Amino acid sequence: MSKAAEDFSIPIDPATIPQRRLNTGALMPAIGLGTFGSDHVSAAEVAAAVKGAAAAGYRHFDCASVYGNEREIGAAFEDIFKGGVRRAELWITSKLWNDKHEEDDVIASCRQSLADLRLKYLDLYLVHWPFPNFHPPGCDVSSRSPDARPYIHENYMKTWRKMEELVDMGLVRHIGTSNMTIPKLKLLLRDARIKPAVNEMELHPHFQQPELFRFVVENGIQPVGYCPIGSPGRPERDRTPEDTVPTEDPVIVRIAQRHGIHPAVVCIKWAVQRGQVPIPFSVHHYRANLEGVVSEPLTDEEMREIAGIDRNCRFIKGQVFLWKEGQSWEALWDMNGEITPP
Numbered sequence: 001m002s003k004a005a006e007d008f009s010i011p012i013d014p015a016t017i018p019q020r021r022l023n024t025g026a027l028m029p030a031i032g033l034g035t036f037g038s039d040h041v042s043a044a045e046v047a048a049a050v051k052g053a054a055a056a057g058y059r060h061f062d063c064a065s066v067y068g069n070e071r072e073i074g075a076a077f078e079d080i081f082k083g084g085v086r087r088a089e090l091w092i093t094s095k096l097w098n099d100k101h102e103e104d105d106v107i108a109s110c111r112q113s114l115a116d117l118r119l120k121y122l123d124l125y126l127v128h129w130p131f132p133n134f135h136p137p138g139c140d141v142s143s144r145s146p147d148a149r150p151y152i153h154e155n156y157m158k159t160w161r162k163m164e165e166l167v168d169m170g171l172v173r174h175i176g177t178s179n180m181t182i183p184k185l186k187l188l189l190r191d192a193r194i195k196p197a198v199n200e201m202e203l204h205p206h207f208q209q210p211e212l213f214r215f216v217v218e219n220g221i222q223p224v225g226y227c228p229i230g231s232p233g234r235p236e237r238d239r240t241p242e243d244t245v246p247t248e249d250p251v252i253v254r255i256a257q258r259h260g261i262h263p264a265v266v267c268i269k270w271a272v273q274r275g276q277v278p279i280p281f282s283v284h285h286y287r288a289n290l291e292g293v294v295s296e297p298l299t300d301e302e303m304r305e306i307a308g309i310d311r312n313c314r315f316i317k318g319q320v321f322l323w324k325e326g327q328s329w330e331a332l333w334d335m336n337g338e339i340t341p342p
């Protein structure tokens with residue numbers, strides 16, 4: 001075990017963290033810190049974790065306007081820069097929320113995130129969901145907006161043209177998608193002037209999405225994996241009786257015992273070795289997760305064992321974005337390979 005692994009006050013050298021090369025040639029750190037406090041961690045606590053994580057060696061942060069903490073995180077970034085880290089050393093992502101898809105809103109919303117985060121540019125700006133459907137933060141999964149609309153490609157492209165303009169303006173270095181499906185991505189790849197550099201998607205050992213994963217990789221899009229640990233801290237409203245717990249899977253537990261690490265860290269090691277970029281949220285364990293990606297890798301046999309425990313168990317179902325009475329969440333995910341008709 002390295003000295004840094006024993007002493008948590010010694011930072012991990014960011015140069016030792018693996019990187020992924022994107023379709024633009026740019027390098028993205030292969031692990032980032034998620035910043036969605038799942039309603040139970042305050043903005044101040046998340047901002048403190050961002051500072052702590054940067055001190056521990058993290059150079060990648062996954063933010064979003066809807067997380068309601070970009071102002072506090074912006075103050076944290078300012079302190080990180082005052083401490084000597086250069087802007088070019090950080091990879092900072094933010095996301096366009098669903099109520100800002102209108103052509104006039106996209107650039108203004110990005111500017112607001114830049115102002116809140118106290119930055120001149122973002123490394124990556126994502127369209128958070130392909131649906132322009134607003135719902136109040138913290139609302140119940142059964143809540144439906146009367147204005148909710150289905151995916152309409154023509155409208156998504158209007159939003160995407162503005163995303164492309166943000167790149168032209170120099171406000172954003174890369175643009176990408178989140179919560180997309182293969183049929184939606186096919187249309188975007190056909191019509192985009194600037195192709196998505198990444199697709200952010202739910203990925204953990206119990207939801208490996210092999211088909212979508214393969215599709216994005218084959219099309220030069222980097223998969224970024226959210227809920228990499230299975231989101232044990234997600235709110236009650238995001239849980240259903242069928243949900244499984246990846247960190248309690250006997251295969252994960254056995255591998256964790258073998259390596260003397262927490263099962264959560266096994267999930268992170270697996271994610272990085274498989275080729276996705278995990279963005280684990282953590283206010284207490286971020287150091288251990290980073291350590292996990294620079295220490296002894298999982299063996300090929302362990303990687304095969306984890307590949308075998310996929311349960312196709314999606315946690316973030318997105319029910320609040322449904323647009324019709326009586327619909328089930330599967331309608332959001334184009335399960336039969338075609339975009340669900342309006």
Ligand SMILES: NC(=O)c1ccc[n+]([C@@H]2O[C@H](COP(=O)([O-])OP(=O)(O)OC[C@H]3O[C@@H](n4cnc5c(N)ncnc54)[C@H](OP(=O)(O)O)[C@@H]3O)[C@@H](O)[C@H]2O)c1
Nearest residue numbers: 034035036226227228229230231233264280281283284285
């Ligand atoms: N694009 C999207 O639509 C979308 C959707 C969901 C999430 N996201 C992004 O993905 C990020 C991660 O997802 P998530 O927060 O839902 O789930 P997650 O990262 O799978 O799980 C986070 C939870 O795991 C715990 N944890 C982390 N490392 C641990 C360790 N080594 N040992 C034990 N417990 C550990 C954390 O507790 P402690 O805080 O106590 O360490 C926290 O409760 C979000 O923060 C957000 O940035 C994006």
